[in-house]
Amino acid sequence: xxxxxxxxxxxxxxxxxxxxxxxxxxxxxxxxxxxxxxxxxxxxxxxxxxxxxxxxxxxxxxxxxxxxxxxxxxxxxxxxxxxxxxxxxxxxxxxxxxxxxxxxxxxxxxxxxxxxxxxxxxxxxxxxxxxxxxxxxxxxxxxxxxxxxxxxxxxxxxxxxxxxxxxxxxxxxxxxxxxxxxxxxxxxxxxxxxxxxxxxxxxxxxxxxxxxxxxxxxxxxxxxxxxxxxxxxxxxxxxxxxxxxxxxxxxxxxxxxxxxxxxxxxxxxxxxxxxxxxxxxxxxxxxxxxxxxxxxxxxxxxxxxxxxxxxxxxxxxxxxxxxxxxxxxxxxxxxxxxxxxxxxxxxxxxxxxxxxxxxxxxxxxxxxxx
Amino acid sequence: xxxxxxxxxxxxxxxxxxxxxxxxxxxxxxxxxxxxxxxxxxxxxxxxxxxxxxxxxxxxxxxxxxxxxxxxxxxxxxxxxxxxxxxxxxxxxxxxxxxxxxxxxxxxxxxxxxxxxxxxxxxxxxxxxxxxxxxxxxxxxxxxxxxxxxxxxxxxxxxxxxxxxxxxxxxxxxxxxxxxxxx
Numbered sequence: 001x002x003x004x005x006x007x008x009x010x011x012x013x014x015x016x017x018x019x020x021x022x023x024x025x026x027x028x029x030x031x032x033x034x035x036x037x038x039x040x041x042x043x044x045x046x047x048x049x050x051x052x053x054x055x056x057x058x059x060x061x062x063x064x065x066x067x068x069x070x071x072x073x074x075x076x077x078x079x080x081x082x083x084x085x086x087x088x089x090x091x092x093x094x095x096x097x098x099x100x101x102x103x104x105x106x107x108x109x110x111x112x113x114x115x116x117x118x119x120x121x122x123x124x125x126x127x128x129x130x131x132x133x134x135x136x137x138x139x140x141x142x143x144x145x146x147x148x149x150x151x152x153x154x155x156x157x158x159x160x161x162x163x164x165x166x167x168x169x170x171x172x173x174x175x176x177x178x179x180x181x182x183x184x185x186x187x188x189x190x191x192x193x194x195x196x197x198x199x200x201x202x203x204x205x206x207x208x209x210x211x212x213x214x215x216x217x218x219x220x221x222x223x224x225x226x227x228x229x230x231x232x233x234x235x236x237x238x239x240x241x242x243x244x245x246x247x248x249x250x251x252x253x254x255x256x257x258x259x260x261x262x263x264x265x266x267x268x269x270x271x272x273x274x275x276x277x278x279x280x281x282x283x284x285x286x287x288x289x290x291x292x293x294x295x296x297x298x299x300x301x302x303x304x305x306x307x308x309x310x311x312x313x314x315x316x317x318x319x320x321x322x323x324x325x326x327x328x329x330x331x332x333x334x335x336x337x338x339x340x341x342x343x344x345x346x347x348x349x350x351x352x353x354x355x356x357x358x359x360x361x362x363x364x365x366x367x368x369x370x
Numbered sequence: 371x372x373x374x375x376x377x378x379x380x381x382x383x384x385x386x387x388x389x390x391x392x393x394x395x396x397x398x399x400x401x402x403x404x405x406x407x408x409x410x411x412x413x414x415x416x417x418x419x420x421x422x423x424x425x426x427x428x429x430x431x432x433x434x435x436x437x438x439x440x441x442x443x444x445x446x447x448x449x450x451x452x453x454x455x456x457x458x459x460x461x462x463x464x465x466x467x468x469x470x471x472x473x474x475x476x477x478x479x480x481x482x483x484x485x486x487x488x489x490x491x492x493x494x495x496x497x498x499x500x501x502x503x504x505x506x507x508x509x510x511x512x513x514x515x516x517x518x519x520x521x522x523x524x525x526x527x528x529x530x531x532x533x534x535x536x537x538x539x540x541x542x543x544x545x546x547x548x549x550x551x552x553x
Contacts, residue, residue, distance in 0.1 A: 005390075005397050005405070031409060114409070142428075175406040175432055176390065178397045255432075262430030336435050 031170035060088030070195025076102035090129025094209025098157035107332035115332020116170035121309035246275025263340035378419035379443030384498035395516035503543025
């Protein structure tokens with residue numbers, strides 16, 4: 001296998017191409033735009049569909065239409081654009097058609113800025129649109145992982161007829177790293193047996209998210225919940241790093257997850273037995289694996305580029321068994337290893353004194369937002 | 371072991387490209403590497419920089435607070451990164467645009483006449499690669515030959531006429547440091 005240097009956004013696009021994406025619809029927004037630009041060049045070369053929509057709302061509804069026809073459809077955007085797509089995402093979820101969405105998160109709320117952020121965690125895992133549904137959310141921390149997860153994402157989307165969101169951030173989108181690209185898959189010609197492919201020789205099919213009868217809509221919801229339950233039990237994905245003998249556990253995802261690795265190495269160099277739990281699937285959250293680790297550690301440090309969103313998932317799993325501390329940076333500021341290892345050192349010190357951090361902070365503490 | 375390098379200059383001076391050359395060369399030399407740019411308004415006329423981390427193990431953080439090496443192609447870059455360098459770090463700066471003495475005595479500063487070198491080879495656009503040559507002579511993160519290969523493969527076709535001058539200034543930048551060491 002040859003290693004090539006790829007920029008995150010372009011690598012994501014090429015991975016989708018190799019996974020057999022048939023149609024890409026999108027609208028430019030920094031720091032995601034290179035993905036769209038790459039697709040604008042690459043998709044026509046291969047005789048596939050690229051269309052720049054008039055807005056994110058247009059793009060997601062084009063994805064909806066293409067997905068109903070049973071093709072591999074995707075779009076990509078960044079935080080404010082994802083907000084605009086919410087109605088379409090809810091319709092796609094209600095209609096149970098598959099698609100892939102890339103969110104290269106930036107600083108918010110509002111227009112915010114174009115620097116990296118993780119403030120969309122709630123949005124992508126909880127509230128991607130109205131109604132009861134969750135997309136599968138995958139959070140790569142390296143360009144290689146972004147490629148591997150994107151390559152996998154269409155299979156997941158089609159297996160479950162669901163939305164798969166690749167949740168990255170501006171740092172991942174803009175950075176370059178060596179990558180081994182997976183082999184090119186040809187787009188499949190066969191359409192699924194639920195797809196709207198023309199009624200010649202068969203009975204009409206209906207794909208809809210509208211059920212005016214209450215009991216019918218409840219039955220539809222129950223079926224959807226059953227599917228979500230199946231996803232929840234089978235698709236949890238994570239990385240544990242140096243957790244075997246860890247006393248102090250950092251929990252971080254995406255770009256912060258890889259930065260935390262450096263912090264764990266530094267902390268270990270200073271004699272603190274630190275480890276990292278890095279969720280790769282943000283929904284379903286890797287609850288079982290984290291739950292098992294909590295039994296063996298003295299405390300948890302959650303680090304995010306937001307005000308404490310994944311923190312709520314971690315707290316729900318920890319349930320007060322050990323203290324949980326939080327370090328968050330916002331506005332596009334990226335936490336660096338020295339801040340994280342300083343927090344770990346503080347936790348270990350307070351624990352040694354046998355008071356402080358352990359007894360004063362029963363549940364999660366929102367540490368100083370630096 | 372990891373080495374962190376920041377390349378910084380005015381937008382248009384080629385700081386990002388010099389960092390990419392280093393990243394390509396590191397990858398081709400079998401090393402792990404990350405390259406991450408500053409992006410946004412600074413690309414349009416202000417100061418642009420990139421951070422390159424080269425290591426033997428997979429890279430964790432692609433960014434550092436206190437870099438080990440800095441290439442400063444203009445005064446704002448020197449002003450910004452001199453205080454941030456790790457003690458014992460290396461600051462390579464262009465003596466045409468950075469006309470001041472360094473403040474710190476716990477870092478190694480090397481003034482390079484990169485502008486003069488570049489102009490001797492026909493274009494001030496060659497400053498970035500002259501600086502890269504100087505850095506690598508002082509701190510051999512990758513072989514110069516690996517940068518030459520990267521130039522041959524990755525210099526955009528529209529700049530093909532600048533390939534040989536780029537290779538020449540790479541060597542001249544390195545040669546300047548070699549001459550300093552020999553003196």
